[in-house]
Amino acid sequence: MNTLKTTVQMAVEKVRWAKGSSLFQDVPSALCQVTMFTLADVSEHCSLNDCWLIICDKVYDITDFLRQHPGGEDIILEYAGRDATVAFHGTGHSSDTVQEMEKYCIGLLIEHERLNLYTEKLLFKP
Numbered sequence: 001m002n003t004l005k006t007t008v009q010m011a012v013e014k015v016r017w018a019k020g021s022s023l024f025q026d027v028p029s030a031l032c033q034v035t036m037f038t039l040a041d042v043s044e045h046c047s048l049n050d051c052w053l054i055i056c057d058k059v060y061d062i063t064d065f066l067r068q069h070p071g072g073e074d075i076i077l078e079y080a081g082r083d084a085t086v087a088f089h090g091t092g093h094s095s096d097t098v099q100e101m102e103k104y105c106i107g108l109l110i111e112h113e114r115l116n117l118y119t120e121k122l123l124f125k126p
């Protein structure tokens with residue numbers, strides 16, 4: 001796996017995301033570690049038993065949730081291993097879901113491969 005995780009990157013990301021996202025709220029900064037993934041990393045997790053998605057540049061491992069998804073597992077599997085931002089927001093998920101899903105977040109997309117860094121702010125915190 002090509003996972004990139006360096007001290008400098010983690011420090012920069014921590015500050016950025018603490019400002020713009022609920023991801024690290026209430027997490028003591030000394031314990032705050034951000035794992036970076038490339039698109040290639042994420043693409044390796046594209047099956048029913050190992051399913052990652054990218055939504056707003058965050059990486060989610062939803063393997064444990066997949067079979068309980070109210071919209072069905074097939075619709076998510078179409079996006080397994082890749083970016084599902086537009087599909088996720090296009091299907092009008094509730095704000096409760098947006099908060100709850102943070103427990104599945106395992107890290108961030110590496111900066112130069114991001115598309116939607118500020119989208120979360122625009123969509124969820126008008």
Ligand code: HEM
Pocket residue numbers: 053060062065069070071072075076079084087088091092093094096097101104
């Ligand atoms: C982390 C990823 C996801 C989570 C945690 C999630 C969770 C949920 C939840 C809790 C609902 C019930 C409605 C609500 O409260 O929002 C729902 C509905 C739905 N989801 Fe997702 N979802 C995810 C990704 C996706 C993706 C990528 C799609 C692709 C199009 C999708 C399509 C749908 C559809 C179509 C419904 C409506 C089901 C219905 O009302 O019959 N979801 N999802």
